[in-house]
Amino acid sequence: LGPLRYLVKPYGWAVPHRHWISHAPLVGTAGRLAYIFLPLLILAQLPVMMGALPFNPVWALLRTPQFWWGALGLALADTLxxxxxxxxxxxxxxxxxxxxxxxxxxRTEYELPSRD
Structure with missing residues (x-):
């Protein structure tokens, strides 16, 4: 992953590999999208607050149909x-x-071993 590993590492610490949160179809997809877009949304808001930009470009992206079709595609892939x-x-x-x-x-998962 190169330098991107520093961006991915905190997600790996927060959600262990094969954890139900990362593998749940809608929850996992929403969590990964929030992990990616929430920091971008906050960072892109700074120029808006300083008056350098009239609107937040990340917020504009999140409101497009293309973003939601992409999110649906990711959710379908996660479900499969x-x-x-x-x-x-x-x-x-x-x-x-x-x-x-x-x-x-x-056989059951909760079967106790015999004490012979």
Whole structure:
């Protein structure tokens, strides 16, 4: 990532890899967009407050249909990514249990080990 790693690193600290917040289709997309655009919105407001610009260009961008179509595309991609993660993880777990000879229907996550 080069110098961009300094921009991405705080997001990685705040949201761990594969955390439900980063993988939830709408929540994850909105969080990443806010992480990118909120600082830009604040920085672009400074010239407006000093009178150098008549309006905030980032705010103008956020109000365009193109931005929202792009956000929808990102949300759809996140949804597909989430669905594929769930499908692949479930399939791997199911195949692993079959190979180990475990009964998939009877096994529960909260089953306590026997104390023989």
């Amino acid at each position: 990514h989430f669905a594929m993660d769930m499908a692949v993880t479930g399939a791997k777990r199911f195949v692993g249990q079959l190979l180990r000879g475990e009964n998939y229907e009877r």
